[in-house]
Amino acid sequence: MFNKLKPIWLVAKRELKDQLRDWRVLMPMIILTLCFPYLMNVFASEFVDFLNQFDANLLRDRLVPFSILIIGFFPITVSLVVALEAFVGEKERGTIEPLLSAPLDDWQLYFGKLLVGVITPLIASYTSIILYLLLASRLNLTIPPASELLQLFLLTTAHAVLMVSAAIVISVQSTSVKAANLLASFIVIPVAILMQGEAVMLFWGNDQVLWYGIAGVLLISLLLIRVGISHFQREYLLGREIDSINLKWIVKTFISNFTGEAKTLKDWYQHVLGAALQRVLPALFFVTLIAGVCIWASYAWIKNNVADMVATATPEEITDLKESISGIGELPDLSEIQDHLSASFLFLNNTRAVAVIFLAGMVSFSVLGIMLYMLNISLIGGLFALLELLGTNPLPIFFSRCCSAWGF
Known part of the structure; x- marks a missing residue:
């Protein structure tokens, strides 16, 4: 079993080295990871001062969980660019032929790319959340209990797996990085709508329903991973250059x-x-x-x-x-x-x-x-x-x- 999983780490290690040597990928991620918690902390401070005028203790107590949800989401959206070019980017750079000719199974290649695509945004999101919690504790804000913090970290993880798995599917099906980036809106917008419902659950303090939300997001992620693996074909990646809408073929x-x-x-x-x-x-x-x-x-x-x-x-x-x-x-x-x-x-x-x-x-x-x-x-x-x-x-x-x- 370990011998079958080892190639996944080799592909992930190759992808990780490719990311770390490009400062254009690292700098936006680092800046957003370190700066956004400070901006959110300033917003929280001003918002608390505003709520104190009306004695709105309920909203003030739910501010930190809501902020954690938002802070964990933004680094994932930035890191989504890396997952979007997982396959189509290498195809444009001409480096995908050696990878596809390697003696690896399709699922090993796919999971290797998926592993790096998930780990990178999660490290950035977890760092931002921990930094914000340290800053929020200095404002005497109500820090959520350990069970709710666990839910928020799991929800952030579920969002990362969902968005990255969808981005990998788009990368496999796209013919260019430009097309993949344009199709990214079909990932960000649905997840943003989903987060609005999750924010309502947080403000209402309905922890039980939030567990169902985490399970639902993970279930959709597994379905997307299954779809991506089933449609992953090496010949399809090498042979297709451009897609055009053939109305005659569609009607026929x-x-x-x-x-x-x-x-x-x-x-x-x-x-x-x-x-x-x-x-x-x-x-x-x-x-x-x-x-x-x-x-x-x-x-x-x-x-x-x-x-x-x-x-x-x-x-x-x-x-x-x-x-x-x-x-x-x-x-x-x-x-x-x-x-x-x-x-x-x-x-x-x-x-x-x-x-x-x-x-x-x-x-x-x-x-x-x-x-x-x-x-x-x-x-x-x-x-x-x-x-x-x-x-x-x-x-x-x-x-x-x-x-x-x-x-x-």
Whole structure:
């Protein structure tokens, strides 16, 4: 086993030497690593003085964890350039042929590049975080406990693995360093959006959910590493010089896969459509499972958290709430809205929803697309729980809606 892992270190050692001898790579990383904690410390000092005017102790206590999250992110974005040129950069410099001709397996080459790409930004991020903690302790700020610091360090590690693994995939598929750098926005933007959700968890102090976030980021990282290794081909790196959009080939390939060489519509339904449904059955099962989990989770959350609010509510508040949802079980007058429910309106509305989910998923490794679906479907469980808390049986309302939707 050790003999198979030893070549990974040889590739990583070669890559590390190549980085350390280029001062243009080291200087921005060193400057950002050492200077950004001081800038964040100045910001924290001014922000604390501002919060003291309003006695906002909660925000002040959560300032250090939020700052650690930001400080750990910026060195990774700078070091991302190194991972982006892992393969395509060597191809442009003409040094990739000796590497690819070495008696190494594809996964050994890939993990060697990945190892250096992860270690370099992590060293910079950990150094920045430790330096900031030393500076923050001098401002008498609330330092997070050891368990929360462990979460923040693990979250920084997960971000580094995620971004570097995605950058290696881009480097393998790109034909030039310029193209790889342009595609880096599809890494930085989704992770920045992800960090906004993690920042909300930090400010709310929800440590348990943050563990799930760390596990989710690591899971996506492993999937990206698996995709990168499966698509890594030495001949592909050496033989391709430039990619151009061939619309004729795209249309021809789409028509060929869509028709499946079927001669008649009946033949298409019997063979092509059935085979396509078989391929998407695992995905349909997974999405259905997610729907069930989301409905159950929202139902349980409303039952556990809103029950106390309903129990302590005044009779007037209960009456107002019942009146506001009393029309849920009543069907609308179709004669009033039939002008708005045309076929074109429904088609455009559904197309817009699918397009938004598609675009959100495309820039977030499908995470945001699934989240939009989860938020929408989870309303069913929340509404069921709320109706039960108010003493209303939700099942007749649910079945009446289903029957009306099916035309019964």
